[in-house]
Amino acid sequence: MQKILRKIFQSRRGNGQFLFAGLGFLVGLLLMLVSIQLYIQVQSFLRARGSYSEYLILSKKISLGNTLFLSRATFRESEIKDLEAQPFTETVGRFISNQYQVVAKSTGTVPFFTELFFESIPDDLLDVKPDAWGWKEDSDFLPVILSQDMLNLYNFGYALGKGLPQLSPGMMSVVNIKVQVIGIQGRRTFDAKVVGFSERIPSVLVPESFMLWANKNIGSSEEVPPSRIMLKVNNPADPTVAEYLNKKNFQINEDRLNASRAGSVIQIAMTIIGFIGLFFILLAFVVFSMNFRVMLAEAKQEISLLIQLGYTPHHITRFLIIHFSTFMAILLLITSVLLYYAVSYIEKFLLDNGISITTGIHPLVWLIAGIFAGLTLIINLFSVFRLIKKYA
Amino acid sequence: MDVYFDHVTPAPLAGTLNSEVHSEIPSEIWRRSLKLEGNKKYQVYAPSGKGKSTFIHIIYGLRNDYEGEVKLNDQNVRKISLKSWAKLRQDQIAVVFQDLRLFEHLSARENILVKTALYPKDYRAEIEDLAEYFGVNFLLDKKTYQLSYGERQRIAIIRALIQPFTLLLMDEPFSHLDEENIRKACLKIDQRCQENKAGLIMTSLGYPYYIEFDQRIIL
Numbered sequence: 340m341q342k343i344l345r346k347i348f349q350s351r352r353g354n355g356q357f358l359f360a361g362l363g364f365l366v367g368l369l370l371m372l373v374s375i376q377l378y379i380q381v382q383s384f385l386r387a388r389g390s391y392s393e394y395l396i397l398s399k400k401i402s403l404g405n406t407l408f409l410s411r412a413t414f415r416e417s418e419i420k421d422l423e424a425q426p427f428t429e430t431v432g433r434f435i436s437n438q439y440q441v442v443a444k445s446t447g448t449v450p451f452f453t454e455l456f457f458e459s460i461p462d463d464l465l466d467v468k469p470d471a472w473g474w475k476e477d478s479d480f481l482p483v484i485l486s487q488d489m490l491n492l493y494n495f496g497y498a499l500g501k502g503l504p505q506l507s508p509g510m511m512s513v514v515n516i517k518v519q520v521i522g523i524q525g526r527r528t529f530d531a532k533v534v535g536f537s538e539r540i541p542s543v544l545v546p547e548s549f550m551l552w553a554n555k556n557i558g559s560s561e562e563v564p565p566s567r568i569m570l571k572v573n574n575p576a577d578p579t580v581a582e583y584l585n586k587k588n589f590q591i592n593e594d595r596l597n598a599s600r601a602g603s604v605i606q607i608a609m610t611i612i613g614f615i616g617l618f619f620i621l622l623a624f625v626v627f628s629m630n631f632r633v634m635l636a637e638a639k640q641e642i643s644l645l646i647q648l649g650y651t652p653h654h655i656t657r658f659l660i661i662h663f664s665t666f667m668a669i670l671l672l673i674t675s676v677l678l679y680y681a682v683s684y685i686e687k688f689l690l691d692n693g694i695s696i697t698t699g700i701h702p703l704v705w706l707i708a709g710i711f712a713g714l715t716l717i718i719n720l721f722s723v724f725r726l727i728k729k730y731a
Numbered sequence: 732m733d734v735y736f737d738h739v740t741p742a743p744l745a746g747t748l749n750s751e752v753h754s755e756i757p758s759e760i761w762r763r764s765l766k767l768e769g770n771k772k773y774q775v776y777a778p779s780g781k782g783k784s785t786f787i788h789i790i791y792g793l794r795n796d797y798e799g800e801v802k803l804n805d806q807n808v809r810k811i812s813l814k815s816w817a818k819l820r821q822d823q824i825a826v827v828f829q830d831l832r833l834f835e836h837l838s839a840r841e842n843i844l845v846k847t848a849l850y851p852k853d854y855r856a857e858i859e860d861l862a863e864y865f866g867v868n869f870l871l872d873k874k875t876y877q878l879s880y881g882e883r884q885r886i887a888i889i890r891a892l893i894q895p896f897t898l899l900l901m902d903e904p905f906s907h908l909d910e911e912n913i914r915k916a917c918l919k920i921d922q923r924c925q926e927n928k929a930g931l932i933m934t935s936l937g938y939p940y941y942i943e944f945d946q947r948i949i950l
Binding site: 342344346347641645646647648649650651652653654 | 819
């Protein structure tokens, strides 16, 4: 029976049109799924980058006044409070600088003698936390975290110019350094070692507990407002961050800001693509369903005649359901294969261009495809039931 | 299967029937009470425009636009469900429509297969036999739209005769057949009715065919 019914419905002329509508549906679904997949991938890419760039180091612009009047470009407590109150702020950490002199020297592989500066920030804002990090008052060992940039400056600038050996991070951490802190209240010597390298903070960092102790017991002991603060934001792509910082005349690393701006631009672009995809699929869905209805309407005579010959509406409905479901399944299969290839191609393109994204089609994309196909199936089957009832 | 007509006035004929008071031969069916018995052969005749097709369609459940009541056995046809109609059309009532109602884009054979697909039995040999008897076996695989009206009429007759039935409805089935084909068709129809112990209701313009009708009724 299925065979003869297929003959009756397939030899109709309107079928080519229906195939075309199916093709449109396929393209629409594919476009939507690809844009959702890309959206998810770009989002996770931005989020992954965000864990790096959501930490912003703020400073104030140094003006001529600062230079002439030896006034420091520091943050007032009210400014920090205001910053803490912003919706994009997660944490604000104050940099504390040394209120004493620091002299470091080393003999051995890398002999040097230099004056230094120290800074500290709260531990939870550090990007590296070596085991040896931390300091207690009776300890003579002082762990130091150096900026990765400083190691690079040494290796590719200083060491080459001075004929000194280049050092790997591992080598650097075994160099023994004598650090002397000298202040108005006295002096003390420590055995220091570089225990880690920070990519995030361009400074020479010591534990905050050491800094507080040394400022109080060696240095001037007066509290100095911070000239740099570290800001952790919940979404680095949020354009209001850049707006706020500009308004307040705070300086931050420009590339971080640019990354945020680029992030927000990409986000907007992806949202637009997603919406276009959605619009496209809705349009395709309407065209597809309308065509199916037209096909059914055109088959009205056949359906009526079948019923006159003794077919039940159930016979015809079952045939049309099987037929339509098979058609949908084939469309979905082709869409899946095309989606796989399209996504692989795009992933390859992005990876080749240095954008590392998570590969593989996100389960959400399959879920959306499934839901959409299911809805299309249900809505169209509903029109089958309704029309057959009407024709019978 | 008995058919009862109880004061039926079909809507399309309402105006015509009113003026019938003055016509010479009044209808024995419209606006009358009439029982057509299940195992008898009836010829219902009338000139064109008197509602022969309407009459067949009412019995076959295709139209409801009439006043009065029509019953199949004891069941009011208006109250028969779609599912029951399907069952009746599969097992009880066979029909040849005046306009034949074939699928034009299917072959002659496929048109018969549409009917036989409803039954589990394999009808292929029987289709060949009947086609040969009616002289259309060489046309079986031609598309229906390529056939002449007479050829199509024979295909429609085969489609009706091949199914099991207890009532055969035929609406001017021989309009485009020559004498010899009419004779052969009548013989076959007679034979199938006997095999099935079935009744026959055939509408026509009133020509005497090769069938012994139990009653001729004017519409």
